[in-house]
Amino acid sequence: MPKMAMPNAETAILGALAGIGAGVVLVFLYSTAQFLSFHFITPSQPLKKYKRANTDAYALITGASAGIGFGIANALLDQGFGVILLGHLPDELESAALTLRALHLSRPATLVRTLPLDARTATPEEMQTALATLSPLTITILINNVGGNPIAIPPFRTHATYTPADVDAVINQNARFMARLTALLLPTLSAPTAGSHERSLIVSLSSAAHIGLPWLVMYGATKAFNRAFGAGLARELATDPATAHVDSVVVTPGEVRSQGNCRGVPRGAPSAERFGWDVVRKVDGAVSRGWREMHAHWWHGVEAVLAGIAPEGALTQGVTEQVAAKKEAWNGFWEKNR
Numbered sequence: 001m002p003k004m005a006m007p008n009a010e011t012a013i014l015g016a017l018a019g020i021g022a023g024v025v026l027v028f029l030y031s032t033a034q035f036l037s038f039h040f041i042t043p044s045q046p047l048k049k050y051k052r053a054n055t056d057a058y059a060l061i062t063g064a065s066a067g068i069g070f071g072i073a074n075a076l077l078d079q080g081f082g083v084i085l086l087g088h089l090p091d092e093l094e095s096a097a098l099t100l101r102a103l104h105l106s107r108p109a110t111l112v113r114t115l116p117l118d119a120r121t122a123t124p125e126e127m128q129t130a131l132a133t134l135s136p137l138t139i140t141i142l143i144n145n146v147g148g149n150p151i152a153i154p155p156f157r158t159h160a161t162y163t164p165a166d167v168d169a170v171i172n173q174n175a176r177f178m179a180r181l182t183a184l185l186l187p188t189l190s191a192p193t194a195g196s197h198e199r200s201l202i203v204s205l206s207s208a209a210h211i212g213l214p215w216l217v218m219y220g221a222t223k224a225f226n227r228a229f230g231a232g233l234a235r236e237l238a239t240d241p242a243t244a245h246v247d248s249v250v251v252t253p254g255e256v257r258s259q260g261n262c263r264g265v266p267r268g269a270p271s272a273e274r275f276g277w278d279v280v281r282k283v284d285g286a287v288s289r290g291w292r293e294m295h296a297h298w299w300h301g302v303e304a305v306l307a308g309i310a311p312e313g314a315l316t317q318g319v320t321e322q323v324a325a326k327k328e329a330w331n332g333f334w335e336k337n338r
């Protein structure tokens with residue numbers, strides 16, 4: 001029986017669908033290859049371009065006496081950087097510095113410095129005075145890490161119960177401080193370098209909470225600020241030849257077990273120490289790909305993709321259940337320890 005010729009329109013539609021299908025498969029394969037190479041092929045000498053030939057390069061890390069900040073400081077020291085630990089409690093800072101020196105006995109003790117400053121209350125003048133004490137050091141990395149939910153207890157509450165002081169505390173600690181500190185340090189970070197191989201880096205910690213969470217409305221909102229701040233800065237710095245050697249990358253963690261996040265944490269969440277290593281090993285990969293944001297832990301990257309494609313109903317249910325479990329764990333703890 002002779003074959004029926006397919007009408008032209010039908011052929012064209014089938015061709016277009018096949019083309020779209022092939023495109024989707026290619027995008028999927030490309031994204032999967034990027035994901036795997038980013039997380040599992042990391043440089044043997046991370047952050048080399050942020051070092052200096054003739055002097056020690058330092059990283060200023062905010063909120064570095066514990067948690068992720070401490071983990072990043074530990075990993076940076078291991079990679080040959082000096083670290084300046086910024087925190088609000090001088091005793092805790094000193095104890096963190098002693099621990100780091102003990103962990104890195106082969107490095108000079110002077111490579112670990114401390115800078116007491118309260119991110120919630122520091123005035124611009126206090127910040128300027130504190131930074132002036134660092135002027136002999138060559139700072140090439142700023143890690144905007146300090147953040148949390150510094151409200152009166154219980155820590156998980158509806159927004160209607162926030163006092164003006166609660167609102168300001170979250171904004172000051174998570175957003176205002178990093179914006180002011182970055183502005184103050186940008187002239188240092190963008191100082192001319194010996195050549196195009198020497199660069200500076202700003203890493204800003206956001207959170208998966210940037211999508212907006214119940215009972216943590218202010219926290220999530222400031223984490224969205226961190227994200228837009230770091231990305232906007234990256235694009236702005238790139239426009240001017242005088243600052244184009246300063247990279248800015250946002251790190252967006254999911255759950256990390258830390259001093260501040262130690263209740264209701266899902267099993268399998270990385271420790272702050274491990275996460276600090278992940279950040280230091282992977283930032284180069286994000287910069288070289290031109291990414292403005294990175295997920296330092298592979299599972300957080302998967303969660304972000306799922307959150308991006310989930311319908312609103314499923315997303316709301318998922319985050320509400322997750323935060324409700326944390327709320328119960330934390331508020332129950334505070335209730336008992338009042």
Ligand SMILES: NC(=O)c1ccc[n+]([C@@H]2O[C@H](COP(=O)([O-])OP(=O)(O)OC[C@H]3O[C@@H](n4cnc5c(N)ncnc54)[C@H](OP(=O)(O)O)[C@@H]3O)[C@@H](O)[C@H]2O)c1
Nearest residue numbers: 063065066067068087088119147207255256258259260261
């Ligand atoms: N852990 C997570 O699951 C997670 C998830 C997403 C995003 N993040 C983000 O990652 C960053 C670090 O989180 P983390 O869990 O490591 O925090 P953390 O364990 O609570 O540690 C916070 C650090 O900041 C210091 N700090 C607290 N208040 C301060 C203030 N007013 N001024 C200066 N320093 C202060 C703390 O010092 P003291 O010990 O002296 O109080 C500590 O060294 C934050 O920006 C957070 O939003 C964390």
